[in-house]
Amino acid sequence: xxxxxxxxxxxxxxxxxxxxxxxxxxxxxxxxxxxxxxxxxxxxxxxxxxxxxxxxxxxxxxxxxxxxxxxxxxxxxxxxxxxxxxxxxxxxxxxxxxxxxxxxxxxxxxxxxxxxxxxxxxxxxxxxxxxxxxxxxxxxxxxxxxxxxxxxxxxxxxxxxxxxxxxxxxxxxxxxxxxxxxxxxxxxxxxxxxxxxxxxxxxxxxxxxxxxxxxxxxxxxxxxxxxxxxxxxxxxxxxxxxxxxxxxxxxxxxxxxxxxxxxxxxxxxxxxxxxxxx
Amino acid sequence: xxxxxxxxxxxxxxxxxxxxxxxxxxxxxxxxxxxxxxxxxxxxxxxxxxxxxxxxxxxxxxxxxxxxxxxxxxxxxxxxxxxxxxxxxxxxxxxxxxxxxxxxxxxxxxxxxxxxxxxxxxxxxxxxxxxxxxxxxxxxxxxxxxxxxxxxxxxxxxxxxxxxxxxxxxxxxxxxxxxxxxxxxxxxxxxxxxxxxxxxxxxxxxxxxxxxxxxxxxxxxxxxxxxxxxxxxxxxxxxxxxxxxxxxxxxxxxxxxxxxxxxxxxxxxxxxxxxxxx
Numbered sequence: 222x223x224x225x226x227x228x229x230x231x232x233x234x235x236x237x238x239x240x241x242x243x244x245x246x247x248x249x250x251x252x253x254x255x256x257x258x259x260x261x262x263x264x265x266x267x268x269x270x271x272x273x274x275x276x277x278x279x280x281x282x283x284x285x286x287x288x289x290x291x292x293x294x295x296x297x298x299x300x301x302x303x304x305x306x307x308x309x310x311x312x313x314x315x316x317x318x319x320x321x322x323x324x325x326x327x328x329x330x331x332x333x334x335x336x337x338x339x340x341x342x343x344x345x346x347x348x349x350x351x352x353x354x355x356x357x358x359x360x361x362x363x364x365x366x367x368x369x370x371x372x373x374x375x376x377x378x379x380x381x382x383x384x385x386x387x388x389x390x391x392x393x394x395x396x397x398x399x400x401x402x403x404x405x406x407x408x409x410x411x412x413x414x415x416x417x418x419x420x421x422x423x424x425x426x427x428x429x430x431x432x433x434x435x436x437x438x439x440x441x442x443x444x445x446x447x448x449x450x451x452x453x454x455x456x457x458x459x460x461x462x463x464x465x466x467x468x469x470x471x472x473x474x475x476x477x478x479x480x481x482x483x484x485x486x487x488x489x490x491x492x493x494x495x496x497x498x499x
Numbered sequence: 500x501x502x503x504x505x506x507x508x509x510x511x512x513x514x515x516x517x518x519x520x521x522x523x524x525x526x527x528x529x530x531x532x533x534x535x536x537x538x539x540x541x542x543x544x545x546x547x548x549x550x551x552x553x554x555x556x557x558x559x560x561x562x563x564x565x566x567x568x569x570x571x572x573x574x575x576x577x578x579x580x581x582x583x584x585x586x587x588x589x590x591x592x593x594x595x596x597x598x599x600x601x602x603x604x605x606x607x608x609x610x611x612x613x614x615x616x617x618x619x620x621x622x623x624x625x626x627x628x629x630x631x632x633x634x635x636x637x638x639x640x641x642x643x644x645x646x647x648x649x650x651x652x653x654x655x656x657x658x659x660x661x662x663x664x665x666x667x668x669x670x671x672x673x674x675x676x677x678x679x680x681x682x683x684x685x686x687x688x689x690x691x692x693x694x695x696x697x698x699x700x701x702x703x704x705x706x707x708x709x710x711x712x713x714x715x716x717x718x719x720x721x722x723x724x725x726x727x728x729x730x731x732x733x734x735x736x737x738x739x740x741x742x743x744x745x746x747x748x749x750x751x752x753x754x755x756x757x758x759x760x761x762x763x764x765x766x767x768x769x770x771x772x773x774x775x776x777x
Binding site for chain 2: 267320382390400412413417
């Protein structure tokens, strides 16, 4: 049995309402920051971090700790809170900080809630695009306030015109030697795009693209994807997981229309089905 | 001497004002269409066309013919008007129709004016993003209403972190056998993205990405790029041109920060500098 049925429906409603309240607040903070100015620096791994990433995560952590002091929190910018708790809020305050720094509207905020390792709420919010996707267990998936039901692809429609978002080649060689997988994918799925960040997830969640592959992503990057897919009628599969020293676990995963996800899985012969550890 | 100096400054002002008036109108039409519904069909080459593409091009053609009956017009959806005229308006009413159909905000309208083969006005407008880049000869380049001056890259900054937008691999094999060029580019510029459509051009015009490569594009796809780059302090170079039977000329080109454009040109050993034929 799916352990998520243990949670009273009313609790899910309430937690979902809270998640949407938090994301509304993060959107306001990010919009205000874009209208003024903010500090940018590079982390040791050369990725960007800004004063806004830090401030938004701090603020959301504060709200969650006020409302649910016993819950755990995992975020990109600060160490975990209550790592043993059954409920874990997982967030990336700004996914795509490089895009945010360049004021490209494709960055977003990711917020999810997992219960005993299973996702029950997932939200991705794009403040500059006035675009939000969200889902809660048993409640459906939403594109802004409109319910989303993905339409499965006909097998014959996987003819090269299918829209697949693939990570940059660098992702396939950062933690593994899988450059050849990228090379095969771009040949066999010529209508590919390479978006960075959660904009790819949002596009697939609303059916604007048919599938997205992630490669070498941290838990906060994909914490919302599975519930978004489950509730929208799509599929989310973890391909592989690695432990990266001094960083933690990273995974490769595919989300999208089920038939295409199944087909894309075939590029990864050594599939290690893993349970995401919260 | 640059023949564009032949045109009185006052004329350029007036033509530029008209171009912005036309693009304001196309934005209104596209937004209205998105708020209601529209027809979608596939062209013989399997690309999408909608009733909005057609209506916007018709409308802009009507405005141009009313204001400048002696000017030429080249657009994606209809045959050329006055092909011998010195002034040629060049447009793609919706570049990225597939994105438009999916309501991905990255599609845009391209409008340019060339004088005796040289670009004097270029505009790219993204109705869903409230984002417009525009330039006129001797007048500077603008991001909405803010003047844009690109900051040249330091040679040492081309270390893999440079942001390069590359076309999908399919573009490198559609009209030529250059898949190996794609393979080399994605290896040596790991921080690449693959955006479809003029969103890539806009990102490079405002400095949010460092360069964009186009491969196998029609004149209306890149008609605005050179003047945008010249006026913003960037560089636009045509790499190659092909005559495609029953379609016309397509080109490969690079736009972006000059030092990076020069470096990217080296991937294309057989460079045929060509003049775009209007």
